[in-house]
Amino acid sequence: DTAVSQTPKYLVTQMGNDKSIKCEQNLGHDTMYWYKQDSKKFLKIMFSYNNKELIINETVPNRFSPKSPDKAHLNLHINSLELGDSAVYFCASSARRSRGQNSTDTQYFGPGTRLTVL
Amino acid sequence: GNSVTQMEGPVTLSEEAFLTINCTYTATGYPSLFWYVQYPGEGLQLLLKATKADDKGSNKGFEATYRKETTSFHLEKGSVQVSDSAVYFCALRSTGNQFYFGTGTSLTVIP
Numbered sequence: 001d002t003a004v005s006q007t008p009k010y011l012v013t014q015m016g017n018d019k020s021i022k023c024e025q026n027l028g029h030d031t032m033y034w035y036k037q038d039s040k041k042f043l044k045i046m047f048s049y050n051n052k053e054l055i056i057n058e059t060v061p062n063r064f065s066p067k068s069p070d071k072a073h074l075n076l077h078i079n080s081l082e083l084g085d086s087a088v089y090f091c092a093s094s095a096r097r098s099r100g101q102n103s104t105d106t107q108y109f110g111p112g113t114r115l116t117v118l
Numbered sequence: 119g120n121s122v123t124q125m126e127g128p129v130t131l132s133e134e135a136f137l138t139i140n141c142t143y144t145a146t147g148y149p150s151l152f153w154y155v156q157y158p159g160e161g162l163q164l165l166l167k168a169t170k171a172d173d174k175g176s177n178k179g180f181e182a183t184y185r186k187e188t189t190s191f192h193l194e195k196g197s198v199q200v201s202d203s204a205v206y207f208c209a210l211r212s213t214g215n216q217f218y219f220g221t222g223t224s225l226t227v228i229p
Contacts, residue, residue, distance in 0.1 A: 004161075031215070041156070041205050041222040048216070055216075090161055094217070106152065107209075107217050109161040 003027050004110040006091050012116045013081060020067075021076045021113045023091030032074035033092040033107070034066060043090075049074055081117045088112045120145045124208045124220035131198055131227050139193040139223045141182075141208035149210040151175075151184050151191040156205040156222070165193075165206070198227045 004025045013019055025032065031050040037043050047066045048055045054066065063079045078085060091110040125140040143151065150169045154162040166175030171186035180195045191208060208220040 033217070041224065043162075043207065043219045043222065045217070045219075092162075094211075106164050106167060107211075109154075109163070111161045 003108050004091055004093055006089075006110040006113050008113060009111065010114050010116075012118065014118055015081055015083060017081050018077070018079045019081060019115075020078070021089055021091075021115070023074050023076070023110055024072055025091075025093040025108070025110075026072065027093055027095075027108060029093035029095045029108075030071055031094050032068070033094075034074065034076050035090040035092065037088045037090060037112070039087075046076075047074075078115075083117050086115055086117045088114050120149070120210060120212045120216065120218050122208050122210055122218050122220040124206075124223055126221070126223065127205075128224040128226060131225070133200055133227055133229050134197045135227075137193070137195040137198045137202075137225070139206055139208075139225070141191045141193065141220060143189050143191065143208075143210050143218075145189075145210055145212055147213035149212050151182070152209040152211070153180070153182055153191070153193050154207040154209060154219075156207065158204070162207060198225070200227045200229055203227050 007022045033048045034046040035043050045057050046060045065077045067075045090112050092107045094107040121144045123142050152167045153165040155165045156162045166177040168175040168184035174183045182191050182193045203226050205222045205224045207222045210218050
Protein backbone atom coordinates (compact mmCIF):
# COMPACT_ATOMS: atom_id res chain seq x y z
CA ASP A 1 0.00 0.00 0.00
CA THR A 2 2.34 2.68 -1.24
CA ALA A 3 1.20 6.10 -0.07
CA VAL A 4 3.15 8.24 -2.55
CA SER A 5 4.64 6.57 -5.59
CA GLN A 6 6.83 7.91 -8.37
CA THR A 7 7.89 6.54 -11.73
CA PRO A 8 10.45 5.99 -12.97
CA LYS A 9 12.88 5.42 -10.11
CA TYR A 10 15.84 6.10 -12.38
CA LEU A 11 15.92 8.20 -15.54
CA VAL A 12 18.99 8.62 -17.71
CA THR A 13 18.68 10.85 -20.75
CA GLN A 14 20.53 13.12 -23.12
CA MET A 15 20.78 16.88 -22.90
CA GLY A 16 18.04 18.63 -24.83
CA ASN A 17 15.45 15.89 -24.40
CA ASP A 18 12.01 16.35 -22.88
CA LYS A 19 11.00 13.99 -20.08
CA SER A 20 8.26 13.46 -17.52
CA ILE A 21 8.17 12.04 -14.03
CA LYS A 22 4.89 10.74 -12.68
CA CYS A 23 3.61 10.94 -9.13
CA GLU A 24 0.55 9.41 -7.55
CA GLN A 25 -0.76 9.51 -3.98
CA ASN A 26 -3.50 7.36 -2.49
CA LEU A 27 -3.83 9.28 0.78
CA GLY A 28 -6.72 11.45 -0.28
CA HIS A 29 -4.55 14.55 0.11
CA ASP A 30 -5.39 17.68 -1.78
CA THR A 31 -1.96 19.30 -1.96
CA MET A 32 1.03 17.89 -3.80
CA TYR A 33 4.60 19.08 -4.15
CA TRP A 34 7.75 18.62 -6.16
CA TYR A 35 11.19 18.96 -4.63
CA LYS A 36 14.66 18.82 -6.11
CA GLN A 37 17.49 17.38 -4.02
CA ASP A 38 21.02 18.07 -5.12
CA SER A 39 24.15 16.03 -4.50
CA LYS A 40 24.68 17.77 -1.15
CA LYS A 41 21.22 16.65 -0.02
CA PHE A 42 19.87 20.18 -0.07
CA LEU A 43 16.11 20.04 -0.60
CA LYS A 44 14.53 22.75 -2.73
CA ILE A 45 10.80 23.23 -3.14
CA MET A 46 9.85 23.60 -6.79
CA PHE A 47 6.05 23.63 -6.76
CA SER A 48 3.14 23.17 -4.48
CA TYR A 49 -0.25 22.57 -6.03
CA ASN A 50 -3.81 21.89 -5.09
CA ASN A 51 -6.93 22.14 -7.16
CA LYS A 52 -7.14 25.86 -6.57
CA GLU A 53 -3.66 27.16 -6.42
CA LEU A 54 -0.27 26.59 -8.00
CA ILE A 55 2.63 28.09 -6.13
CA ILE A 56 5.85 28.19 -8.05
CA ASN A 57 9.26 28.81 -6.61
CA GLU A 58 10.40 31.73 -8.72
CA THR A 59 13.89 30.30 -9.06
CA VAL A 60 12.59 27.29 -11.01
CA PRO A 61 13.19 27.62 -14.77
CA ASN A 62 10.07 27.64 -16.90
CA ARG A 63 11.36 24.49 -18.60
CA PHE A 64 9.81 22.74 -15.59
CA SER A 65 6.05 22.48 -15.45
CA PRO A 66 3.67 20.53 -13.23
CA LYS A 67 0.63 18.85 -14.73
CA SER A 68 -2.19 17.53 -12.59
CA PRO A 69 -4.80 15.38 -14.36
CA ASP A 70 -6.63 14.87 -11.04
CA LYS A 71 -6.18 15.32 -7.31
CA ALA A 72 -4.22 12.10 -6.91
CA HIS A 73 -1.60 12.85 -9.55
CA LEU A 74 0.99 15.54 -10.11
CA ASN A 75 3.40 14.93 -12.94
CA LEU A 76 6.55 16.90 -13.61
CA HIS A 77 7.45 17.77 -17.19
CA ILE A 78 10.90 18.98 -18.04
CA ASN A 79 11.73 20.43 -21.42
CA SER A 80 15.18 20.83 -22.99
CA LEU A 81 17.01 19.02 -20.23
CA GLU A 82 20.33 20.44 -19.08
CA LEU A 83 23.26 18.90 -17.24
CA GLY A 84 22.38 20.90 -14.12
CA ASP A 85 18.99 19.23 -13.95
CA SER A 86 20.66 16.04 -12.75
CA ALA A 87 19.36 15.45 -9.24
CA VAL A 88 16.88 13.40 -7.27
CA TYR A 89 13.31 14.65 -7.59
CA PHE A 90 10.82 13.96 -4.82
CA CYS A 91 7.09 14.18 -4.95
CA ALA A 92 5.18 14.75 -1.71
CA SER A 93 1.62 15.31 -0.57
CA SER A 94 -0.24 16.68 2.41
CA ALA A 95 -3.73 17.60 3.48
CA ARG A 96 -4.48 21.29 3.42
CA ARG A 97 -6.00 23.09 6.35
CA SER A 98 -7.68 26.45 6.27
CA ARG A 99 -5.57 29.43 7.06
CA GLY A 100 -5.54 30.16 10.77
CA GLN A 101 -6.15 26.60 11.94
CA ASN A 102 -3.42 24.79 13.77
CA SER A 103 -2.53 22.06 11.31
CA THR A 104 -1.03 18.80 12.40
CA ASP A 105 -0.80 17.21 9.00
CA THR A 106 2.43 15.76 7.79
CA GLN A 107 3.96 15.84 4.36
CA TYR A 108 4.48 12.36 2.90
CA PHE A 109 7.26 11.78 0.41
CA GLY A 110 7.67 9.46 -2.53
CA PRO A 111 10.81 7.35 -2.96
CA GLY A 112 12.39 9.77 -5.41
CA THR A 113 13.42 9.71 -9.05
CA ARG A 114 17.11 9.95 -9.80
CA LEU A 115 17.52 11.93 -13.01
CA THR A 116 20.86 11.85 -14.79
CA VAL A 117 21.38 14.10 -17.79
CA LEU A 118 24.31 13.16 -20.02
CA GLY B 119 9.32 35.32 6.96
CA ASN B 120 9.56 31.63 7.74
CA SER B 121 12.79 29.67 7.74
CA VAL B 122 14.60 26.77 9.36
CA THR B 123 18.26 26.65 10.30
CA GLN B 124 19.89 23.43 11.36
CA MET B 125 23.41 22.58 12.28
CA GLU B 126 25.67 21.69 9.45
CA GLY B 127 27.18 18.30 9.17
CA PRO B 128 28.48 15.91 8.58
CA VAL B 129 28.30 14.46 12.07
CA THR B 130 30.24 11.30 12.89
CA LEU B 131 29.64 9.48 16.17
CA SER B 132 30.60 6.19 17.69
CA GLU B 133 27.87 3.70 18.47
CA GLU B 134 26.10 4.41 21.79
CA ALA B 135 27.16 8.06 21.78
CA PHE B 136 24.71 10.87 22.58
CA LEU B 137 23.32 12.77 19.61
CA THR B 138 22.15 16.35 19.36
CA ILE B 139 21.28 18.03 16.09
CA ASN B 140 20.36 21.66 16.56
CA CYS B 141 17.44 23.27 14.79
CA THR B 142 16.11 26.79 15.14
CA TYR B 143 13.30 28.41 13.27
CA THR B 144 11.78 31.73 12.34
CA ALA B 145 8.05 31.85 11.88
CA THR B 146 5.02 34.02 12.25
CA GLY B 147 2.17 32.59 14.24
CA TYR B 148 2.26 29.05 15.56
CA PRO B 149 3.93 26.59 13.20
CA SER B 150 4.07 22.82 13.52
CA LEU B 151 7.58 21.41 13.69
CA PHE B 152 8.93 18.18 12.25
CA TRP B 153 12.01 16.04 11.98
CA TYR B 154 12.33 13.90 8.88
CA VAL B 155 14.92 11.19 8.27
CA GLN B 156 16.29 10.10 4.91
CA TYR B 157 18.07 6.75 4.82
CA PRO B 158 20.50 6.12 1.97
CA GLY B 159 18.72 5.72 -1.36
CA GLU B 160 15.28 6.43 0.08
CA GLY B 161 12.80 9.27 0.36
CA LEU B 162 12.16 11.35 3.46
CA GLN B 163 10.16 9.77 6.27
CA LEU B 164 8.56 11.51 9.19
CA LEU B 165 10.54 10.81 12.36
CA LEU B 166 8.62 12.91 14.85
CA LYS B 167 6.59 16.09 15.15
CA ALA B 168 5.25 18.62 17.62
CA THR B 169 2.37 20.98 17.05
CA LYS B 170 2.52 23.47 19.92
CA ALA B 171 4.89 24.98 22.43
CA ASP B 172 6.34 22.58 25.01
CA ASP B 173 5.14 19.52 23.11
CA LYS B 174 7.69 16.75 22.90
CA GLY B 175 7.79 14.55 19.84
CA SER B 176 9.40 11.13 20.17
CA ASN B 177 9.99 8.05 18.05
CA LYS B 178 12.59 5.27 17.85
CA GLY B 179 14.47 6.72 20.81
CA PHE B 180 14.68 10.18 19.26
CA GLU B 181 13.14 13.19 20.98
CA ALA B 182 12.64 16.86 20.26
CA THR B 183 10.86 19.53 22.30
CA TYR B 184 9.12 22.53 20.77
CA ARG B 185 10.67 25.52 22.55
CA LYS B 186 8.92 28.71 21.65
CA GLU B 187 11.04 30.90 23.91
CA THR B 188 14.21 29.88 22.10
CA THR B 189 12.51 29.08 18.76
CA SER B 190 14.23 25.71 18.74
CA PHE B 191 13.43 22.07 18.08
CA HIS B 192 16.67 20.21 18.72
CA LEU B 193 16.81 16.50 17.96
CA GLU B 194 18.34 14.21 20.59
CA LYS B 195 19.00 10.54 21.08
CA GLY B 196 20.71 9.05 24.09
CA SER B 197 22.47 6.16 22.39
CA VAL B 198 22.84 6.06 18.62
CA GLN B 199 23.15 2.90 16.55
CA VAL B 200 24.80 2.22 13.22
CA SER B 201 21.30 1.93 11.72
CA ASP B 202 20.65 5.59 12.61
CA SER B 203 23.11 6.68 9.93
CA ALA B 204 21.05 8.92 7.66
CA VAL B 205 20.36 12.53 6.77
CA TYR B 206 18.07 14.37 9.18
CA PHE B 207 15.91 17.33 8.15
CA CYS B 208 14.21 19.79 10.43
CA ALA B 209 11.06 21.34 8.98
CA LEU B 210 8.17 23.60 9.85
CA ARG B 211 4.67 23.93 8.55
CA SER B 212 3.53 27.51 8.75
CA THR B 213 0.04 28.68 9.60
CA GLY B 214 -0.16 29.49 5.88
CA ASN B 215 0.21 25.77 5.09
CA GLN B 216 3.67 26.10 3.59
CA PHE B 217 6.50 23.71 4.45
CA TYR B 218 10.04 24.92 5.03
CA PHE B 219 12.96 22.52 5.33
CA GLY B 220 16.42 22.92 6.78
CA THR B 221 19.50 22.02 4.78
CA GLY B 222 19.81 18.54 6.30
CA THR B 223 22.44 17.08 8.62
CA SER B 224 24.24 13.93 7.63
CA LEU B 225 24.89 11.51 10.50
CA THR B 226 27.28 8.60 10.31
CA VAL B 227 27.50 6.20 13.23
CA ILE B 228 30.57 3.98 13.34
CA PRO B 229 30.73 0.69 15.25
